[in-house]
Amino acid sequence: MAFSRDSFVLDYPEYFPEPEYDFSKNKLSKEKVELGRALFYDPILSKDKSISCSSCHSPYNAFAHTDHDLSHGINDEIGTRNAPALFNLAWQKSFNWDGAVNHLDMQALAPITDKREMNEDLKNVISKLQDSKIYPELFYDAFKDSLITGEHILKALAQFQLTLVSAHSKYDQVKKGKLEFSEQEQKGYKLFQKNCSSCHSEPLFSNYKFANNGLPIDTTLNDFGKGMISKQRTDSMVFKIPTLRNLSYTYPYMHDGRFRKLNQVLKHYSEGISKSKNKSSNLKSNIELSSNEKVDLIAFLLTLNDKEFVFDPKHQYPREVLLSK
Amino acid sequence: MKIIFFLSVLFLSTAGTATLRERHIQFDLILNKEQIELGKRYFSDKSKDSISIDAIRFYISDLELFLDEKPVYSLDKKHHLIDLEYPESLQLDCSNLPIKSYNKIKFNLGIDSTTNVSGAMGGDLDPSNGMYWAWQSGYINFKLEGISPSCPARHNRFAFHLGGYQNPFYNMQKVELLLTETKTDLPKINLDLDDFFNQINLKENHQIMSPSKQAVEITALLANAFYIQI
Numbered sequence: 001m002a003f004s005r006d007s008f009v010l011d012y013p014e015y016f017p018e019p020e021y022d023f024s025k026n027k028l029s030k031e032k033v034e035l036g037r038a039l040f041y042d043p044i045l046s047k048d049k050s051i052s053c054s055s056c057h058s059p060y061n062a063f064a065h066t067d068h069d070l071s072h073g074i075n076d077e078i079g080t081r082n083a084p085a086l087f088n089l090a091w092q093k094s095f096n097w098d099g100a101v102n103h104l105d106m107q108a109l110a111p112i113t114d115k116r117e118m119n120e121d122l123k124n125v126i127s128k129l130q131d132s133k134i135y136p137e138l139f140y141d142a143f144k145d146s147l148i149t150g151e152h153i154l155k156a157l158a159q160f161q162l163t164l165v166s167a168h169s170k171y172d173q174v175k176k177g178k179l180e181f182s183e184q185e186q187k188g189y190k191l192f193q194k195n196c197s198s199c200h201s202e203p204l205f206s207n208y209k210f211a212n213n214g215l216p217i218d219t220t221l222n223d224f225g226k227g228m229i230s231k232q233r234t235d236s237m238v239f240k241i242p243t244l245r246n247l248s249y250t251y252p253y254m255h256d257g258r259f260r261k262l263n264q265v266l267k268h269y270s271e272g273i274s275k276s277k278n279k280s281s282n283l284k285s286n287i288e289l290s291s292n293e294k295v296d297l298i299a300f301l302l303t304l305n306d307k308e309f310v311f312d313p314k315h316q317y318p319r320e321v322l323l324s325k
Numbered sequence: 326m327k328i329i330f331f332l333s334v335l336f337l338s339t340a341g342t343a344t345l346r347e348r349h350i351q352f353d354l355i356l357n358k359e360q361i362e363l364g365k366r367y368f369s370d371k372s373k374d375s376i377s378i379d380a381i382r383f384y385i386s387d388l389e390l391f392l393d394e395k396p397v398y399s400l401d402k403k404h405h406l407i408d409l410e411y412p413e414s415l416q417l418d419c420s421n422l423p424i425k426s427y428n429k430i431k432f433n434l435g436i437d438s439t440t441n442v443s444g445a446m447g448g449d450l451d452p453s454n455g456m457y458w459a460w461q462s463g464y465i466n467f468k469l470e471g472i473s474p475s476c477p478a479r480h481n482r483f484a485f486h487l488g489g490y491q492n493p494f495y496n497m498q499k500v501e502l503l504l505t506e507t508k509t510d511l512p513k514i515n516l517d518l519d520d521f522f523n524q525i526n527l528k529e530n531h532q533i534m535s536p537s538k539q540a541v542e543i544t545a546l547l548a549n550a551f552y553i554q555i
Contacts, residue, residue: 025444102462105444109452109459122453150453154445229461231537 008033010090013167015175015203019090021104021162026155028162031142036160038138038321039153044128046074046118053111053157056083059316062246062309063087063164069257077116080221082257084242085250087166087309092208097239097255099210100229105158122150129153134321164315166245170303175203181303188300191293195269196244198282205244205304211280212237214273218256225255234278245304262301266294348511349416350388350400352407353554354381355517363409369522376522378471382408382456383547384436384449384464386497388417390427392507397425404436406449406456419511428504430512434548435466435497441490463490463536466497467544476527483527487544489536496541498548513554520550 008028010019026032039045043052056071057063063086065071071083081097095101101110111117112125129135129148140146142156173179181189192200201207210226217224217237227236239255253259259268270289273279289297309315353360356376357367366377384406389399400417408414436450441463445452456465467487476483489496502514524546533540 022444100461102442103444106452106457106462109457113459123455126453149447150451151445151447154452158445 008163010162010165012090012165013172013176013203016167017091017204020093021090021158023162026105026158028159029142031138032156032159033163034160034318034321035138035142036156036158037315037318038134039157040160041317042322044132045112045120045125047120047124048074050074051118053108054317056111056117057086059312060249060310061085062166062249062306064246064250066249066251069252069260071117073111073114073117074119079114079116080223081255082252084240085246086161087164087246088204088243089164090162091204094208094240098226098229099240100226104161105154107161108154108157122153125153126150134324138321164309166306166309168308169245169306172203172306174303182299184296184299185303186300187293188296188298191289191297192300195287195289195297199241199280200244206241208241210235210238210240211282212276212278213239213241213269214276214279214283215254215258215268216272216274218258221256223256236278237276238278244301246306246310247301248305249310262298263294266297270294348419348422350419350511351513352385352415352417353513353515354409354415355515356519356522358519361409361518369519371523374473374475376471376473378409378469378518380410380468380470382406382410382454383434383467384456385417386433386436386440388430388432390425391429391431392425392427394429397427398422402449404440404449406454408454424509426507426509428507430500430502430504430514430553432500433497434500434544434551435488436464436490437497438490438495440464458486458488458535461535463488467547469547473527476531478531483531485533485540485543486535487533487540487547489540491536494536494538494541496536496544498544500548500551502551502553504553515552515554516547517550517552521546 008030010023010028040053043049043055045052051074056065056073058065065083069082070078070080072078084097089104092104095104095107096110101107109122112120112122126148129139135148136146139148139152143152145152170179174181199207199209199211215237224236226238227233229235247262251260253262253265259265266289269283269287271286273283273286355361356378357369359367361378361381363379364377366375368375384404386404387399390397400419401421402418405417406414440446440450450464456468457463458465465486465488467485469485471483472481473483474481487496525543530539530543533543
């Protein structure tokens, strides 16, 4: 990251596309990013001060929720989906597995108010922050106004999340000419380009569009994804295409976390594609992969893990701010 | 209240020929021919029913005055949240506008789609005003909540949260109010809910919480219930 006195420039590789996020309406600054970071890790956002954003978006899991198929929130309530990983959000146009949220600024409203996540109201969040020892000053530093507003809370949270850029995987090092793939990884890369890249397109490893990927419905959840928002049949079982970056940190997989292992994911695409009518045109039939090819493909997918991102102290719990409360 | 009224009359009369005055456009919300008070029961002889309103909030956007189809002026502030709980919100400030003749008013009931996809905003558009959905992006254009014995829902409560910024359920409504004669005084705009409640049946329609065809139809009924008080 490049710092100047007040501004903060997002650092990303030149082979990344232009971000979707309109930074002109929420200009990055060090103070706003740090305020967003404090809010992200502070359980004050939830009704009983028990759950923070990081409860389901842990830095050590590339800001995903591992070990649970469905994420859990306040009072151990269980939701209906697996919390998605948070990084490279500046390149995404819509959020949540169903795309119901149209802007990164507005994303935080969903978990804050959901009864099974934080069960809180933005107005209460404002009054709790206003009464706290640290926040009026932090908001003043960031926005030159100690009167806390919904707009400023959401913009600060968005700023911290925008700085979560994952671009230091082995794949990125190869792309920058600093490392080379092993023979097996190179074979896997070819298989990836042939079979996966139309949806999980480089260099973000998702085109961030929506598709029905042929999963059978889980009748204990009856989650029809985007179809439940748009009320259109063509959107039934349509979910956001997730990135393949940081796969080792972000298990389990799919919107409902039904697959714990990458092998199970590959088994779905090679044997289990269902016959739904609105299935992605890229998945007309099962993808043919021999067991050796699967091993090669996984070797390549593992080059998308970004350890530097996952262990970057800049993105972790801000002790000096939150422990001083 | 009386003193304030007296002072403002005094101010206007001393301002004389000045073209800039402290002025506003007033919205009045009407039920049973009376100005609505939150929580008060209004009895209708016609339907032998009663209605009380607990919340009525809506957005007025891009208000413009016209003279013979030519725009005379538009308000500086693009979006106004009108909320009966805050009576001052029923007066749209026009103090910077020159006095001009007009015979038509246009505004939008609700928030346009561009604003709906532009991220977090402050003031009347701050999501903490309770007029923004959380589980799905988008402003609630019109919130109307209350109680009526004819409403079969729990505690006889009805709740209309009307919004939607995407087709086919684009919810914002255009409102055009024509005056019978040219005026220079700023208008009082009434929203008469008698018409509205006469046209919907609370037995069937009492709860809307997401964008839908029905939400568009109900918002259109509300848009039709505005008129100019002469």
